[in-house]
Amino acid sequence: MSRREGSLENPQADSSVSSLPLLEAKIHQTHSLARLLTKYAEQLLQEYVQHQGDPFGLPGFSPPRMPVVGLSAPAPGHEGLPAPERLQLDARALAALPPLLDVVRRLQAELNPRAPRLLRRLEDAARQARALSAAVEAVLAALGAEPRGPGPEPAAATAAATAAGVFPAKVLGLRVCSLYHEWVSRTEADLGQLVPRGPS
Amino acid sequence: MPAGRLGPAAQSARRPPPLLPLLLFCVLGAPRDGSGAHTAVISPQDPTLLIGSSLQATCSVHGDPPGPTAEGLYWTLNGHRLPPELSRVLNASTLALALANLNGSRQQSGDNLVCHARDGSILAGSCLYVGLPPEKPFNISCWSKNMKDLTCRWTPGAHGETFLHTNYSLKYKLRWYGQDNTCEEYHTVGPHSCHIPKDLALFTPYEIWVEATNRLGSARSDVLTLDILDVVTTDPPPDVHVSRVGGLEDQLSVRWVSPPALKDFLFQAKYQIRYRVEDSVDWKVVDDVSNQTSCRLAGLKPGTVYFVQVRCNPFGIYGSKKAGIWSEWSHPTAASTPRSERPGPGGGACEQRGGEPSSGPVRRELKQFLGWLKKHAYCSNLSFRLYDQWRAWMQKSHKTRNQVLPDKL
Numbered sequence: 001m002s003r004r005e006g007s008l009e010n011p012q013a014d015s016s017v018s019s020l021p022l023l024e025a026k027i028h029q030t031h032s033l034a035r036l037l038t039k040y041a042e043q044l045l046q047e048y049v050q051h052q053g054d055p056f057g058l059p060g061f062s063p064p065r066m067p068v069v070g071l072s073a074p075a076p077g078h079e080g081l082p083a084p085e086r087l088q089l090d091a092r093a094l095a096a097l098p099p100l101l102d103v104v105r106r107l108q109a110e111l112n113p114r115a116p117r118l119l120r121r122l123e124d125a126a127r128q129a130r131a132l133s134a135a136v137e138a139v140l141a142a143l144g145a146e147p148r149g150p151g152p153e154p155a156a157a158t159a160a161a162t163a164a165g166v167f168p169a170k171v172l173g174l175r176v177c178s179l180y181h182e183w184v185s186r187t188e189a190d191l192g193q194l195v196p197r198g199p200s
Numbered sequence: 201m202p203a204g205r206l207g208p209a210a211q212s213a214r215r216p217p218p219l220l221p222l223l224l225f226c227v228l229g230a231p232r233d234g235s236g237a238h239t240a241v242i243s244p245q246d247p248t249l250l251i252g253s254s255l256q257a258t259c260s261v262h263g264d265p266p267g268p269t270a271e272g273l274y275w276t277l278n279g280h281r282l283p284p285e286l287s288r289v290l291n292a293s294t295l296a297l298a299l300a301n302l303n304g305s306r307q308q309s310g311d312n313l314v315c316h317a318r319d320g321s322i323l324a325g326s327c328l329y330v331g332l333p334p335e336k337p338f339n340i341s342c343w344s345k346n347m348k349d350l351t352c353r354w355t356p357g358a359h360g361e362t363f364l365h366t367n368y369s370l371k372y373k374l375r376w377y378g379q380d381n382t383c384e385e386y387h388t389v390g391p392h393s394c395h396i397p398k399d400l401a402l403f404t405p406y407e408i409w410v411e412a413t414n415r416l417g418s419a420r421s422d423v424l425t426l427d428i429l430d431v432v433t434t435d436p437p438p439d440v441h442v443s444r445v446g447g448l449e450d451q452l453s454v455r456w457v458s459p460p461a462l463k464d465f466l467f468q469a470k471y472q473i474r475y476r477v478e479d480s481v482d483w484k485v486v487d488d489v490s491n492q493t494s495c496r497l498a499g500l501k502p503g504t505v506y507f508v509q510v511r512c513n514p515f516g517i518y519g520s521k522k523a524g525i526w527s528e529w530s531h532p533t534a535a536s537t538p539r540s541e542r543p544g545p546g547g548g549a550c551e552q553r554g555g556e557p558s559s560g561p562v563r564r565e566l567k568q569f570l571g572w573l574k575k576h577a578y579c580s581n582l583s584f585r586l587y588d589q590w591r592a593w594m595q596k597s598h599k600t601r602n603q604v605l606p607d608k609l
Contacts, residue, residue, distance in 0.1 A: 051307065051309060052312070053278055053309060053311065054279030055276065055278070058279050062321070063322050064239075111308070111310070112308055112309050113308075113365055114365065165246050166245075166246045166309070166326075167312060167313075167314070167325030167326055170327070171325070
């Protein structure tokens with residue numbers, strides 16, 4: 001008996017069985033969204049380094065890996081975690097990104113006021129990160145997994161060290177854009193492992 | 201790129217405006233992390249300099265030994281390694297740099313001056329802003345759409361390129377009283393323009409000027425004084441229709457409506473018409489279509505599609521003595537002239553082009569005269585009436601297929 005026949009002929013069947021196609025569709029959609037946002041994140045990075053000037057766009061450019069309050073890169077052991085845990089980390093990181101991207105946008109509005117496309121991409125990235133985080137949360141809920149839980153305080157609400165100058169601000173913006181790219185592509189990979197293979 | 205030679209220490213530096221007060225991150229130059237990385241500080245941080253000036257900078261390394269010493273450090277500027285002869289070791293932990301005859305900054309976010317350890321790792325960075333103070337903006341021109349708003353444009357100074365972000369601010373005030381106001385909607389009709397959407401007074405002059413400011417200084421344009429009523433423009437005439445004039449193969453009739461936005465105000469409108477053949481880019485302009493809402497184009501090619509546009513100048517509004525400002529052209533409207541019924545050379549029953557078997561010399565001269573009159577007086581109704589009647593008679597006498605319509609003018 002196929003899943004569809006089961007849901008038609010037996011309305012009393014387990015709801016998780018009847019919602020399986022819905023879950024698969026949700027995962028598939030969220031995976032497609034993550035794939036699209038990975039492309040956008042690459043474009044954002046390219047646009048960003050172009051406006052900071054060399055050496056930012058040069059191959060081999062390796063600025064210090066500055067720690068960012070409230071967000072770090074995916075850990076080396078991330079791939080070995082169970083799927084729900086990976087998605088929880090993805091959702092948490094994506095939720096932490098929008099305020100950081102907003103700060104970078106405000107900085108770049110001072111440094112590069114005549115770069116409307118860069119500023120727009122940064123604004124879009126914040127919105128996109130929020131959307132993808134919510135979509136991943138929805139997948140987690142459909143999987144019956146725990147929500148991601150409260151993350152760190154939004155970065156805008158905490159004052160840490162002040163910037164020592166323009167160059168560090170450029171480096172930090174690069175770091176945030178890189179983190180955004182790392183986490184959306186990480187999310188794409190994690191969802192890709194859940195996408196059912198073969199015809200649905 | 202700066203020239204590779206030592207120069208006098210003639211540094212004119214000015215710290216740039218502070219960035220956002222709240223930044224959320226650890227910074228380059230913070231105490232080292234557990235990995236044992238060392239950091240440095242460049243001085244000055246983010247200086248602003250005139251083109252052609254010199255800069256002396258230092259890179260001072262921090263951190264517990266063993267760590268990089270000044271001996272192994274080197275500089276890059278915008279990713280290019282600077283010649284060693286420009287650097288000098290001041291002490292064990294400090295490397296100095298002397299740059300002379302600086303060129304304008306390569307990007308608006310500042311040139312990236314970076315201090316590197318021997319292994320190439322980045323220890324510190326500073327952004328240089330090298331440019332020129334702004335020159336006086338000039339050539340301010342303004343116009344008001346239907347007396348409701350004011351848009352102004354200007355030219356940004358003699359050379360324009362300052363290599364630094366330069367902010368332009370359009371200011372205005374009523375001439376005899378009132379405070380300075382600042383325009384807020386920029387780049388509406390190009391990069392150096394601003395739009396004032398409302399709260400404008402009529403019958404009283406405004407003073408308008410532009411202030412340009414960047415990290416190296418500011419400049420102010422001359423003041424332009426104007427009355428809104430002297431710079432009024434309006435919408436293009438709506439409902440432009442182009443149609444044939446009966447069977448007349450070389451004429452088209454153009455009709456339009458005067459712009460409705462100004463219909464309640466006293467003014468004498470002027471109109472201009474322009475037209476072109478479908479596959480041409482050359483427009484012909486009919487000037488001096490005074491206060492009419494129709495016109496007949498003549499001397500056109502038969503069997504040809506023409507595009508026509510009309511625009512309006514609302515001069516003399518409320519008694520203004522000034523010329524007024526032409527509106528945009530209306531959307532192009534197309535129509536075709538009738539094909540010529542007279543067969544071409546070598547085809548069919550031949551008739552001499554433009555001739556008639558029974559035309560005598562008087563008729564030929566009359567035809568030539570009226571043809572000339574029509575070409576040089578497009579909107580002269582009297583000549584059209586006479587010419588139309590004569591053409592209609594010509595066509596009828598040659599047994600053409602087209603019926604001649606009665607003159608409706």
